[in-house]
Each structure stands twice: as C-alpha cells, then as structure tokens.
Amino acid sequence: MLYFIGIGLNDEKDISVKGLEVVKGADVVYLESYTSKLACSVEKLEEFYGQKIILADRELVEQKADETILKDAKTKNVAFLVIGDVFGATTHIELMMRAKKDGIKVKIIHNASILSAVGVVGLELYKYGKVTSIPFENKDVRAPVEVVLENQKNGLHSLVLLDLRPEQDKFMTINTALEFLVEKGLDSELSVVGCAGIGSDAPEIRFGKIKEIISAEFTKFPQCLIIPGKLHFMEEEALEFWKQ
Numbered sequence: 001m002l003y004f005i006g007i008g009l010n011d012e013k014d015i016s017v018k019g020l021e022v023v024k025g026a027d028v029v030y031l032e033s034y035t036s037k038l039a040c041s042v043e044k045l046e047e048f049y050g051q052k053i054i055l056a057d058r059e060l061v062e063q064k065a066d067e068t069i070l071k072d073a074k075t076k077n078v079a080f081l082v083i084g085d086v087f088g089a090t091t092h093i094e095l096m097m098r099a100k101k102d103g104i105k106v107k108i109i110h111n112a113s114i115l116s117a118v119g120v121v122g123l124e125l126y127k128y129g130k131v132t133s134i135p136f137e138n139k140d141v142r143a144p145v146e147v148v149l150e151n152q153k154n155g156l157h158s159l160v161l162l163d164l165r166p167e168q169d170k171f172m173t174i175n176t177a178l179e180f181l182v183e184k185g186l187d188s189e190l191s192v193v194g195c196a197g198i199g200s201d202a203p204e205i206r207f208g209k210i211k212e213i214i215s216a217e218f219t220k221f222p223q224c225l226i227i228p229g230k231l232h233f234m235e236e237e238a239l240e241f242w243k244q
C-alpha cells in the first residue's frame with residue numbers, strides 16, 4: 001500500500017491525526033524534500049513520528065521511484081510525505097498514476113496547502129486566476145508577467161510562487177521576485193501582498209505598492225506573492241490589516 005500524506009505547512013504537529021496514525025504504523029517513510037520546506041528539522045519530524053525518514057529528492061521521485069518507493073509499496077506499507085498538501089505541487093499525480101498502473105493500492109490523506117492557506121490575506125480564493133511561479137534561472141522568462149497581466153485583465157488575483165532549493169537552503173525572496181517582475185514590465189505602482197511563513201504562529205504578510213514592498217523586510221521562508229485583481233469592498237478592508 002502506498003499512502004500519500006500531506007503534512008501541512010509549518011512543523012511536525014501539522015500532520016492530521018489520521019496521517020500520524022498511518023506514519024506511525026508504516027514500514028517505510030519517505031519525505032519529498034524538494035518542492036517546499038517546513039520550519040522544523042527532519043530530526044524533529046523523526047522524533048515526533050517515531051520513525052526513520054528517507055529523504056526523497058527529485059531524482060528519486062521522478063527517475064528512481066521504480067526501484068525505491070514503488071518497489072517497497074508492492075510488499076510493504078509505505079508513507080510518502082509531502083509538505084503542504086499532496087497535490088499542491090504538480091509532480092505527484094504522476095507517481096500516484098504509476099503506482100495505480102503497477103497494481104499498488106493507494107490512499108491519500110490531505111492537508112492544508114499554500115494554495116488554500118493564502119486565504120488568510122482576505123482575498124476570495126474563488127477569484128484567483130492561473131497560478132504562476134518564478135524560477136531562479138529567469139533571464140529569458142516572461143511567463144509570470146504574462147500570467148499576472150492576463151489575470152488582471154480578467155479582474156482575477158494572481159498567486160506567484162517563488163523558486164526554492166531546500167537541499168541547498170536556497171529560497172527566492174519576495175524582494176528579488178519583485179525586482180524580476182518590474183524588470184520584466186510590471187508597473188511598480190501596482191498593489192501586491194508579500195507572504196512569508198504562512199501557517200506559522202507569526203506569518204509575515206505585508207500589503208502595499210510594489211515600490212514599497214520591494215524593500216520590505218521578510219525573515220521567514222518559503223515566501224510567495226499575491227497581486228490582487230478587482231477588489232470587493234470586503235477584500236479592500238481585509239488588505240488594510242496588512243498595510244505596510
């Protein structure tokens with residue numbers, strides 16, 4: 001059996017009770033380690049779960065799953081842990097389909113994702129357009145600006161995810177991301193919400209014009225950005241809480 005378990009956004013205690021029960025009883029536990037990062041260490045997770053954790057990098061999940069995760073799941077109970085929600089990153093549908101094609105039983109245990117947790121800023125989740133992301137290698141990349149402009153045209157909010165390499169402790173900052181967006185043509189008079197450490201006890205959320213937020217201080221990681229679309233008066237009021 002292969003269990004896909006979302007472990008939430010912040011620390012070892014964000015896993016659901018159902019997820020924890022499965023992890024405690026699993027024969028093998030993998031942690032997908034390349035699409036996001038918790039605020040606690042892997043040792044802390046191991047201690048709380050009472051299990052040894054195998055770190056699964058992109059190569060293991062995308063190229064070596066046959067010899068590792070899927071092989072184990074044919075005869076054992078395997079827990080595959082994902083920070084946030086299981087399907088908040090694009091890559092895990094493929095692993096699930098491969099398991100099913102191999103005749104492996106699959107169970108999913110969901111959790112909060114950054115895609116839903118951004119609701120905390122007060123913008124209607126139903127009114128978001130296409131999500132975009134800014135990669136570290138972005139010299140010739142225009143897609144994020146095009147996505148934001150298209151969403152703006154339709155009055156929709158834009159969630160912009162920022163690249164990260166947790167294994168190297170490397171995270172794109174909101175400041176760098178805004179410099180990139182302005183360089184690629186976004187107006188620095190546009191309003192934006194910077195979000196860092198969502199899901200923690202003290203998330204950092206700041207609202208203002210790009211030209212203000214570009215130099216604002218954010219200390220937590222990971223970070224993301226929201227560019228509001230057309231605002232309902234309730235949304236306007238909510239954003240005032242985060243005014244820079």
Ligand SMILES: C[S@@+](CC[C@H](N)C(=O)[O-])C[C@H]1O[C@@H](n2cnc3c(N)ncnc32)[C@H](O)[C@@H]1O
Binds near residue numbers: 037113
């Ligand atoms: C692939 S997505 C998240 C996938 C994860 N499975 C989920 O469901 O949340 C990773 C990106 O989301 C954003 N992100 C993730 N967690 C965050 C947090 N706690 N606060 C702010 N941004 C976050 C960052 O931009 C990060 O690079």
